Amino acid sequence: MKGVLRYLRLLGAQVRASALTLLQYRFDFIAEGLLEILWAMTALVPLFVVFRTRESVAGWSFGEALLVTGWFILLQGILDGAINPSLTSVVEHIRTGTLDFVLLKPADAQFLVSTAKFQPWRATNILTAGVVFVYAFHLLGRAPSLSGLLSSVFLLFTSTLLLYSIWILTVSAAFYVVKIDNLSFLFSSIFDAARWPSTIFRGVLSFIFTFVIPLALMTTYPALAMLGRLRGSTLLLALAGSVLFALLARVVWLGSIGKYTSASS
Amino acid sequence: MKLPATARALPSLFKVGFAEAVAYRAEFLVWMFSTTMPLIMLALWCAVARDAPVERFGQKEFVAYFLATFIVRQLTGSWVAWEMNFEIRRGTLALRLLRPIHPMLTFAVQNLSAQPLRLVVALPMAAIWLGSVGAGQLSRDPVLWIAFGAAMLGSWLVTFLTSFAIGCLAFFMESSIKIMEAWLTLFFVFSGYIIPVELFPPAVRVVGDWLPFRYQIGLPVELMTAAHDRQAALALLGGQWVWVSVMLGGAILLWRRGLERFAAYGG
Numbered sequence: 001m002k003g004v005l006r007y008l009r010l011l012g013a014q015v016r017a018s019a020l021t022l023l024q025y026r027f028d029f030i031a032e033g034l035l036e037i038l039w040a041m042t043a044l045v046p047l048f049v050v051f052r053t054r055e056s057v058a059g060w061s062f063g064e065a066l067l068v069t070g071w072f073i074l075l076q077g078i079l080d081g082a083i084n085p086s087l088t089s090v091v092e093h094i095r096t097g098t099l100d101f102v103l104l105k106p107a108d109a110q111f112l113v114s115t116a117k118f119q120p121w122r123a124t125n126i127l128t129a130g131v132v133f134v135y136a137f138h139l140l141g142r143a144p145s146l147s148g149l150l151s152s153v154f155l156l157f158t159s160t161l162l163l164y165s166i167w168i169l170t171v172s173a174a175f176y177v178v179k180i181d182n183l184s185f186l187f188s189s190i191f192d193a194a195r196w197p198s199t200i201f202r203g204v205l206s207f208i209f210t211f212v213i214p215l216a217l218m219t220t221y222p223a224l225a226m227l228g229r230l231r232g233s234t235l236l237l238a239l240a241g242s243v244l245f246a247l248l249a250r251v252v253w254l255g256s257i258g259k260y261t262s263a264s265s
Numbered sequence: 266m267k268l269p270a271t272a273r274a275l276p277s278l279f280k281v282g283f284a285e286a287v288a289y290r291a292e293f294l295v296w297m298f299s300t301t302m303p304l305i306m307l308a309l310w311c312a313v314a315r316d317a318p319v320e321r322f323g324q325k326e327f328v329a330y331f332l333a334t335f336i337v338r339q340l341t342g343s344w345v346a347w348e349m350n351f352e353i354r355r356g357t358l359a360l361r362l363l364r365p366i367h368p369m370l371t372f373a374v375q376n377l378s379a380q381p382l383r384l385v386v387a388l389p390m391a392a393i394w395l396g397s398v399g400a401g402q403l404s405r406d407p408v409l410w411i412a413f414g415a416a417m418l419g420s421w422l423v424t425f426l427t428s429f430a431i432g433c434l435a436f437f438m439e440s441s442i443k444i445m446e447a448w449l450t451l452f453f454v455f456s457g458y459i460i461p462v463e464l465f466p467p468a469v470r471v472v473g474d475w476l477p478f479r480y481q482i483g484l485p486v487e488l489m490t491a492a493h494d495r496q497a498a499l500a501l502l503g504g505q506w507v508w509v510s511v512m513l514g515g516a517i518l519l520w521r522r523g524l525e526r527f528a529a530y531g532g
Binding site: 031032035038039042045046049050052053054057058185186189190192193196200201202205 | 295296298299300301302305306308309310312313315316317319320443446447450451453454459460464465466
């Protein structure tokens with residue numbers, strides 16, 4: 001119990017430090033906020049164009065597909081706001097050898113590097129996603145059920161865990177291939193496929209997006225949950241899948257950090 | 266005597282650039298895989314066209330369009346804005362300034378000399394493309410193929426010069442990468458990279474014709490897939506080269522103004 005409290009206090013300190021750094025760059029703050037809104041809007045454009053010519057695509061109506069895009073915007077916000085910034089700085093640490101200083105600190109290294117940096121302005125994405133959800137349900141002409149909402153919140157938790165685990169796996173690769181800024185680029189370009197309902201993809205892509213990089217789990221399932229179409233057993237599977245990913249990530253992280261040799265003497 | 270010296274240096278610069286690309290080949294591969302978005306859009310649009318074609322696009326037309334997009338993007342990409350941001354912030358730009366060649370040219374050559382390696386990926390893709398959609402989707406008019414060549418060059422120039430100009434903004438602010446990202450966001454939507462320009466509502470199309478983005482990807486792809494007759498193709502090509510000259514002017518201006526402010530750090 002004492003350990004948990006200690007880590008919560010540490011988390012508080014890390015968040016405060018990020019907020020202070022943030023306040024130094026006010027221009028960036030405004031620019032980032034505006035950029036986020038612009039980005040979220042362009043995320044919606046393909047949807048409008050696709051549904052301009054027809055009522056439904058692969059069994060999804062416009063309103064329903066809008067929910068998936070809403071989840072995509074929400075998760076991208078979490079990814080860019082809470083996960084991405086910290087882990088990119090790990091890569092820098094590995095390359096320059098300053099990871100030593102992190103390893104010397106008397107706390108879990110994975111915890112320290114994962115909470116090193118937050119970008120709170122990405123919270124604009126949460127607002128945008130909220131607006132998209134409301135609009136989508138307005139189009140569908142009904143409100144989500146309580147159980148649907150609860151299970152989608154539950155899936156928000158599993159999706160975040162999944163995203164985080166995939167990122168830890170990616171960063172672990174940095175111990176071997178050093179220059180990884182493009183790996184993050186690669187990941188976001190793959191994550192982009194998550195803005196579409198997963199049933200659109202068939203064959204190999206469908207397999208990859210369900211099992212290898214579980215994008216379907218992250219955006220399509222929560223949207224289905226909101227619509228009240230997801231079975232309870234799928235919820236359990238999602239939980240099992242993401243916990244499995246998290247454990248795998250932990251094991252791989254410990255393995256790679258064991259191999260870490262500083263950049264210079 | 267400046268020009269001949271530059272011309273003599275070019276082959277070596279190309280060789281160095283190519284060696285660099287080969288040395289970082291793992292990274293290079295990752296970069297190339299990160300431009301797979303057209304393939305995802307291909308899957309998406311094929312799903313859309315499964316029941317009925319979207320305007321003139323059936324599944325076959327979408328396959329042709331997005332594979333061509335992949336090829337064009339491979340061959341016209343540029344990352345000079347990131348490189349300039351890095352070099353200006355670290356002061357290593359000074360090393361480039363010491364050379365008796367205009368840095369814009371060295372950046373351009375560095376960019377172009379990676380092209381052979383990119384062809385290694387793009388050519389098999391082109392073969393798959395031909396095999397899967399058949400030559401029927403290809404343009405048969407030789408004039409249009411000449412126009413295609415010009416459009417590819419123009420599309421690379423617009424991309425490179427814009428990236429260079431935005432890179433120059435790093436002289437005036439801490440980092441211009443945010444601006445580059447904003448540009449890219451608009452580029453993804455309006456260039457035809459994820460949606461064929463033709464499928465936009467008419468009002469958006471008119472705006473799109475005046476913006477530079479569609480000349481970066483859409484135009485060469487459309488020429489390849491025979492979407493335009495000669496007259497329309499030449500008009501669009503004219504538009505593209507207007508943007509090339511605008512971006513060239515902007516890039517040179519920003520470079521001159523910015524260089525006055527540049528100070529290298531370190532001893």
